[in-house]
Amino acid sequence: MRQITGLSNPTVKYLRSLRDKKHRRREQRFMAEGLRLLTDARETGHLPEILAMAEGRERHPLLDELVAATEAAGGDVIEVSQDALTKITGKDNPQAVCGVFAELDTALTRISRDGAPLVLVAQAMRDPGNLGTMLRTADAVGAGGLVLIDDCADPFSVEAVRASMGAIFTVPLAQARWEEFRKWLREGPGQLVAASLRDPHDYRDAPYAAPCFVMVGNESRGLPEEYEAECDLRVTIPMLGRADSLNASIAGAVLAYEVLAKLR
Amino acid sequence: MRQITGLSNPTVKYLRSLRDKKHRRREQRFMAEGLRLLTDARETGHLPEILAMAEGRERHPLLDELVAATEAAGGDVIEVSQDALTKITGKDNPQAVCGVFAELDTALTRISRDGAPLVLVAQAMRDPGNLGTMLRTADAVGAGGLVLIDDCADPFSVEAVRASMGAIFTVPLAQARWEEFRKWLREGPGQLVAASLRDPHDYRDAPYAAPCFVMVGNESRGLPEEYEAECDLRVTIPMLGRADSLNASIAGAVLAYEVLAKLR
Structure with a gap:
């Protein structure tokens, strides 16, 4: 472990730069914050290249394990001031520890059609x-x-990584343009399903088939018409109130749990 | 309509102060942003006391209607600079219009046990x-x-109002301490249900009964044990991965749609 002082230290600047998508892309690195998230990462075989901790933090056995594992793997463990950590994470009240990871592969080949x-x-x-x-x-x-x-939000942004609660390290993730995805999808088995108002089935009573690809669209515009048309199955979720849509991640979860109940 | 110039104008300062919970509480007022949200409010009978628009905004028939309705109801319609609107909303790229509303009643008596x-x-x-x-x-x-x-987040914060997509104006909302809620709940019919690991039913096969109160707990701690014990029905949602919980609003939605399917 090494102590780093000052806010203009190159490592501090480097860590700070990873808050910016452009820098993440160039460096192919991303940052995860908090002992819980970093422990999830470690337990799934992902150790940080750089682990930064605040001076004067409380001791914790999981942190000791994390430090030991990171050092054993040749990672750089540094201790910085609370001020520097605030700079790095951009939060007034940062978690006491954060780590830098190599970006994960996001090719379509990571997605598994069988087994789920x-x-x-x-x-x-x-x-x-x-x-x-x-x-x-x-x-x-x-x-x-x-x-x-x-064009989705960056899954390696600090906010997305945090909201994933560690799933960024465990769930196979792919990024693709529509045409590329469509081509890949049609090269093997797969039923494409989305919520839609176009001659839909009730989502509770629809002929789901594995492997079922449950698709949700953009938060304000929904799915392009062409994408809906490509779906093998269109379903509708009841909307009994005034609004005509659910939050996108809510719609995805309600559909996903329905599909799971039917196909598990 | 009146023009307001300068950032130190008292109305601009007042609007800006409503970003702060303390001020909202004292004034019993809150702010909603964006033409869509303000139109939802108008269509459900809620007009702003103050309507603030950016100079040089694009014209829109819904905005004209909003201005006319606000003025007809005796509201104050003001035009401010883009800079002032940025100050008010605290966003670099603010919506071109925002409005101030009287806080809504949040007594438990607003909640309807029948009809849903x-x-x-x-x-x-x-x-x-x-x-x-x-x-x-x-x-x-x-x-x-x-x-x-x-102690929940403030439902009248700009963020909560925005995420509600207008539902803040249509869904009866109540705020209460646990003991107060429990007493009120037990004074009438009502089945209290929560996700739990304590001798639970599968959430797909549980004896839900209307009116069903679907409860979710704090994002990191979940529900206190005492609250779980008070539930009439405890259910479990499958967790097939590494994590042991869903996002709180996701868990609530998955449960709510299951209850709806069974009791509708």
């Missing part, structure tokens, strides 16, 4: 909190992965 | 986005309302 009855698909999902929540839901339903279509 | 098979209940929900999403889900399932127990 369903896969989640998000199209142009712009909110990193929703995206992280989709990852968390994908973990809970035992999905074969989450496919991000078109 | 279920009511949502959130305990110590700290994230305003989750809270607004719960309101949106409550609207979608036609719930008799949302009850906020103990």
